[in-house]
Amino acid sequence: SYHTDDEAAGFWKKIAGFSDDRIIRIATSDNFWAMGDTGPCGPCSEIFIDRGEHIWGGPPGSPEEDGDRFLEFWNLVFMQYEQVTKEERIDLPRPSIDTGMGLERMASILQGVESVFETDLFRHLIDAASSAIGHGPDKETVASYRVIADHLRSSSFLVADGVLPSNEGRGYVLRRIMRRAMRHAQLLGANEPLMWKLVPALVREMGQAYPELLRGExxxxETLKLEETRFRKTLVRGLGLLSEATETLHAGDMLDGETAFKLYDTYGFPLDLTQDALRQRSISVDLAGFTNAMEQQKAEARKHWAGSGDAATETIWFSVREKAGATEFLGYETEAAEGIIQALA
Structure with a gap:
């Protein structure tokens, strides 16, 4: 509980029957939630479970608090104040409790496993990946299997919600999630696109609760298969160029930002993949140099920009529309349709 919240500490002692040594008073912002510099706010009570002495770690506030023995699985925010200014805080007229439980963490507790990645959902996805690759996870590769399972799920839900891979906005977020998993599939030795083969396993696990997965399977x-096919070409080319650019670098060295940007801008090899590939060799990337190279490229592009041609395009398409008529949009009802080309401009 928050260190000044005597009321919450008293209730935990009275209702839950906790002894004083099981109620830890924390004097940091970790136990005080705020919407922002102003607005509703209040102290928190975070609930932890002790998973046993066989796991390293200590309770919150201890030197070993970053260990995994004590797992936070629930958080209660007592929304009782309004931060009017930086200095002034008043009571809310109708205080409330904002409660949030970690569903997957609770599942791991109930199933008696030490990680959410060992719960039944993730275990079955990892088993499907192991079967497709031909070998299972070990101490060195388990992290890659977990990335694949987690990113398969998030990618599939995004596509089911209508997001498709692109180079901007939410489509770019999806592409980065997909490609990180695809990179780990390649590290595990998958010689062909892997992610699309795991979709049936995901649908079996979650399709009943989330029918949009069944509808969008x-x-x-197809989206995962096409994206991974394209990405493997980019990956092979990019890793080769990266190897050449870093052949004289050693652990502790830094790749210059201009080279990293060239890989990104000219060859389509994203910065995070460059970092990921070099991290295994303990080589970092000059992020400031990368950002500077990107800004220079943008400035150069603005200097030579003479208009996008939108006005001319609109003139052409308005004329075409008048002659050929409007195109009927069928995307809400179907994913495929036949059409006849009426004009070429």
Whole structure:
């Protein structure tokens, strides 16, 4: 509980029957939630479970608090104040409790496993990946299997919600999630696109609760297959160029930002993949140099920009529309349709 919240500490002692040594008073912002510099706010009570002495770690506030023995699985925010200014805080007229439980953490507790990645959902996805690759996870590769399972799930739900891979906005977020998993599939030795093969396992696990996965299974599968096919070409080319650019570098060295940007801008090899590939060799990337190279490229592009041609395009398409008529949008009802080309401009 927050260190000044005597009321919450008293209730935990009275209702839950906790002894004083099981109620830890924390004097940091970790136990005080705020919407921002102003607005509703209040102290928190975070609930932890002790998973046993066989796991390293200590309770909150101890030197070993970063260990995994004590797992936070629930958080209660007592929304009782309004921060009017930086200095002034008043009571809310109707205080409330904002409660949030970690569903997957609770599942790991109930199933008696030490990680959410060992719960039944993730275990079955990891088993499917192991079967497709031909070998299971070990101490060195378990992290890659977990990335694949986690990113398969998030990618599939995004596609089911109508997001498709692109180079901007939410589509770029999806592409980065997909490609990180695809990179780990390649590290595990998958010689062909892997992610699309795991979609049936995900649908079996979650399709009943989330019917949008069933409806979108074909689109998800084809999207993952196409994206990984394209990405493997980019990956092979990019890793080769990266190897050449860093052949004289050693552990502790830094790749210059201009080279990293060239890999990104010219060859389509994202910065996070460059970092990921070099991290295994303990080589970092000059992020300031990368950002500077990107800004220079943007400035150069602005200097030579003479208009996008939108006005001319609009003139052409308005004329075409008048002659050929409007195109009927069928995307809400179907994913495929036939059409006849009426004009070429």
């Amino acid at each position: 074909q689109l998800i599968t």
